[in-house]
Amino acid sequence: MGMEELDEQDWDDAIEMLCQSKADELVLVGYEHVTSKDVWNCVSHKYEKEGIPPLHKLVNDILSLKATSFMNYLTMSALRGSTFE
Structure with missing residues (x-):
């Protein structure tokens, strides 16, 4: 299957897998309770504009x-009163 044949769900799944991998890495270095959603919120925050x-x-x-x-990112979000969800 070529890249052009992937649908939106396949892309979403791939991005979710990457975010989960990064969350697992952050947990390994001592940052507890990090989720793939936390990683996505951090990365995608700069894409808002x-x-x-x-x-x-x-x-x-x-x-x-x-x-x-x-x-x-977490600190600035907390200071702004943002939620992480």
Whole structure:
């Protein structure tokens, strides 16, 4: 199956898998209770104004997310009174 044959659900599943992988990595380095949704909220937060980027950039943003960037996002969200869900 080529990439052009994947439907939206397949893309969503792939992105979910990447976010879960990053969440598992963050848990391994000591950040408890991180979910794939938390990772997605952090990564997608910067897309609010410009929209979702091309797939290669999205994948890079998820896989290159650093624990410090994730914690900065959580801190800023808490200070703004945002929910994480």
